[in-house]
Amino acid sequence: MTTPALLPLSGRRIPALSPGASSFPHHRATLRLSEKFILLLILSAFITLCFGAFFFLPDNSKHKRFDLGLEDVLIPHIDAPKMGKHAAGQVEAKEKLRKSRAELQAEIQTEKVRVVEELKKKEAGPRPLPPVPMPKVVGVSDGEPPEPAVKEKRDKIREMMKHAWDSYRQYGWGHNELKPLAKKGHTTNIFGNSQMGATIVDALDSLYIMGLHEEFKDGQEWIEQNLDFTGVNAEVSVFEVNIRFIGGLLAAYYLSGQEVFKLKAVQLAEKLLPAFNTPTGIPWAMVNLKSGVGRNWGWASAGSSILAEFGTLHMEFVHLTYLTGNPVYYQKVMHIRKLLAKMDRPNGLYPNYLNPRTGRWGQHHTSVGGLGDSFYEYLLKAWLMSDKTDTEARKTYDDAIEAIERHLIRKSNGGLTFIGEWKNGHLERKMGHLTCFAGGMFALGADGSPDDKAGHYLQLGAEIAHTCHESYDRTGNALLPASLLVFYKKNYFFIFYFF
Secondary structure (H helix, E strand, O other): OOOOOOOOHHHOOOOOOOOOOOOOOOOOOOOOHHHHHHHHHHHHHHHHHHHHHHHHOOOOOOEEEEEOOOOEEEEEOOOOOOOOHHHHHHHHHHHHHHOOHHHHHHHHHHHHHHHHHHHHHHHOOOOOOOOOOOOOOOOOOOOOOOOHHHHHHHHHHHHHHHHHHHHHHHHOOOOOEEEOOOOEEEOOHHHOOOOOOHHHHHHHHHHHHOOOHHHHHHHHHHHHHHOOOOOOOOEEEHHHHHHHHHHHHHHHHHHHOOHHHHHHHHHHHHHHHHHHOOOOOOOOOEEEOOOOOEEOOOOOHHHOEEHHHHOOOHHHHHHHHHHHOOOHHHHHHHHHHHHHHHOOOHHHOOOOEEOOOOOOEOOOEEOOOOOOHHHHHHHHHHHHHOOOOOHHHHHHHHHHHHHHHHHOEEEOOOOOEEEOEEEOOEEEOEEEHHHHHHHHHHHHOOOOOHHHOHHHHHHHHHHHHHHHHHHHHOOOOOOOOOEEEEOOOOOOOEEEEOO
């Protein structure tokens, strides 16, 4: 089948070629337009290549900066030895060629043995952790209270705990959470949609303290047989996994002395470490347990990390270093503290958002409730956990509380004390539900307060607790909403807003 002609044969003009003649007509003195265009493209590409080489070839500065997206790596400049790497490689290759066949086979066999030994070590699991003295746990097995009223309340709480545990055991065992009305297991994205038994791990210390040892044993058996983070391809919240899994496992270990809890905590903590691979050392909010790739919540201001998340790692990570002898955990959280100490804070307040790439604050929003709460709690508890020797943590806490009291704490016309939120230089007279923990925090931190303010902070804590009690008591169903808005009008205290 022939291809149809584009022009009739009568319209074609094909110059005749004589034998030995040139393929190009002699009458062409200039290039065609298409040929000029092609040459111009080639010339443009060559010029672009020259400029690219000029601007992008490495220079001889003291440091060379490579932006890898997740982190900035500063590589110190080292003067090259007399023999360059390429020349050294050539010499090594020549030496290899001079060796006999038997020598090369021996080297290959040695390398094989080394690889096999490394694989055996990996299969054998992690190296055993060093033995450390177990701290004395106070208040776990002190017997029953002598007061009948206290004993009655205690028994009721234990009964409620057992009811919740038995329901989870029946309908959601192994799942992270239980949907009580649907009576089925549930997993949220903070645990990567993987069945990791979050409720089991998180409840262990409460079960033990309440004397529910059979239930505790069931949880321990599930963890021994099912909780394995090897190869888990799940993106999890660093904060939630730390406080619920690592914190829960460490608490269970200190209460029971069972090694399995310590080993599982360390195994998981190692998988959280890649979250700290940022230019500032401030960790990402989320990390993939398999790939180590991290990111922040999409809703966070300017891609920032959250104060209450990266500020709520200290206690668990310090204990990880104590139990393993590995300083990396302690170094990670101390780096966060030192970085925050160097930063300027608007009105002495800590904003809730910090960008892990730039080291700059995001939106200037400060709250003692959600997004900020446990940062202040962990400062105080770090001081207490150190037997009050971590004076740096205590001073940071005291300075933060002083700024909070000056700028955020107010009284309503009805005389109720509340803690507002600071946004872009203005006080919002809104108190979140999570802020109610601050009543207990002020009371706990009263001992050791500067300038003999122990009585003042005990009173302040009592006032905050009273405000929260009133906010429950004044609703129709005695349930507190997510936040409340305070008004300064006669006969009004606040209006509730559910989120």
